[in-house]
Amino acid sequence: MSPIVSIQTLHKSYDDGFEALKGVSLEIEEGEILALLGPNGAGKTTLISTVCGITTATSGTVTVGGHDIIKDFRAARSLIGLVPQEINLEPFEKVINTVRFSRGLYGKPRDDAAIEKVLRSLSLWDKKDARIHALSGGMKRRVLIAKALAHDPRVLFLDEPTAGVDVELRRDMWDVVADLKASGVTIILTTHYIEEAEAIADRVGVIAKGELLLVEKKTKLMKRMGQKQLEVQLAEKIDAVPASLRSDAVTLSEDGCTLIYTYDTKRERTGITKLLSQVADAGLVLRDLSTRQSSLEDIFVTLVREDAA
Ligand SMILES: Nc1ncnc2c1ncn2[C@@H]1O[C@H](COP(=O)(O)OP(=O)(O)O)[C@@H](O)[C@H]1O
Ligand SMILES: [Mg+2]
Structure with a gap:
């Protein structure tokens, strides 16, 4: 089976000359949950921002669903959903409108059934008319995920979905991720919490100082070093x-x-x-x-x- 995301010798130097990615290669199979584990500053956000087309690589290639993310930007982008590290939502907007708007950004026609399905899958349906500012932190995170899923992407990137959230909310998020996987979405998440990778990933990639030190099935990794x-x-x-x-x-x-x-x-x-x-x-x-x-x-x-x- 060909991988849904293929990253080949990706380099990224920022304008100030800092080399944040030093030749990262990685293939992600459809339907898996891959956790990219690494300390702060390792290059996790840079890596997924590059794959999602938010920053441009210095060199290397990335394909998503076989589409080159530069040459075939639209096709690649339509397959990707991104939940950013920071919560950035319009406080006075209603939940449902926020999610509808995201779908529109991808040029997809309005589809209330699709939006309802996404909101229900994240237990947000009864909050659909609530305004963002009235939601708890956990619900806001769910709205971010709903936005990222609004255009039916096949691959979802979650950048530190549980950074700074309490233990209960973290477990809640893990359940959300497991449900998404069950619905067929491929998930790549970054985390600096080891127990998070241990709890939910099928495969774990360890990244430090812009280099991918290893990628392995979690079970194998733990057995090998077990x-x-x-x-x-x-x-x-x-x-x-x-x-x-x-x-x-x-x-x-x-x-x-x-x-x-x-x-x-x-x-x-x-x-x-x-x-x-x-x-x-x-x-x-x-x-x-x-x-x-x-x-x-x-x-x-x-x-x-x-x-x-
Ligand atoms: N716009 C930028 N300009 C210069 N350096 C940056 C920029 N963004 C990130 N970096 C640097 O790149 C490195 C990796 O950052 P980042 O990808 O955000 O790491 P992580 O998400 O793993 O914490 C850090 O040393 C960071 O300071
Ligand atoms: Mg980051």
């Missing part, structure tokens, strides 16, 4: 890992009170039993044991650190 750590707290501080225990898998915490053993959860033998008997043989007394599963957060931190090195 290691666990056993922390063995000792009754007494030691200066070094005893010789009998020495291996790449065993390290000592900085305070000398905890042995940390990293193992692979997928292996038939984890080596835990052997380790614990070695600990006893070395004459060490245990105070406590705990295990920790590495999360996307660890993976992310490791990657960004490696990148900095």
Whole structure:
């Protein structure tokens, strides 16, 4: 299947010479949810603004639905919906008019049934005659999504849809995204919240300093790096890992009170039993044991650190 969005060696330098994208290539399959995860300033907004035709690339190509975003601007743009990072709505406008207007901007004829469907899908139908200023923050975000969906795009870009929103609203937004996916929309969202990528994405791309460091299926990513750590707290501080225990898998915490053993959860033998008997043989007394599963957060931190090195 050919990808719905194809990005090839995209470079973007701003007028001041700052290189915000350093040759990003990425393909997005129809129907998936891709999360672009990266710290502030990584280039996430620049990347999606370029794909959406709001900023122009310095070099590289992008196609959406097979249409080049420069040469075939209209066709490409009609397939795209964008929910920007900032809320920018007319405060005194009614919800339904705001959404209708957005559809008109794409040269699509008025279609009340289509607008109703969008508003209902976002639980905004009973608010259709409310004025924007009277809505809660969460409802305003939904209106932004409704606007972006008003012309029936096949690909929806959400730029930090939950930045600065409370936990409840964030979960609410995740449900909205899941429903949109179920309705067949391809979704690309940016986030600097790791748990957001972990919760809703099918694939995760990690971006830092204008470079895409990796893109992988979330499940595979977490499995590949899915290691666990056993922390063995000792009754007494030691200066070094005893010789009998020495291996790449065993390290000592900085305070000398905890042995940390990293193992692979997928292996038939984890080596835990052997380790614990070695600990006893070395004459060490245990105070406590705990295990920790590495999360996307660890993976992310490791990657960004490696990148900095
Ligand atoms: N118009 C601009 N002119 C110059 N530099 C910019 C401009 N917009 C963004 N940048 C810089 O490009 C980098 C990436 O910004 P952005 O794409 O907004 O990152 P993110 O969305 O990941 O936080 C940042 O260092 C930012 O300061
Ligand atoms: Mg941004």
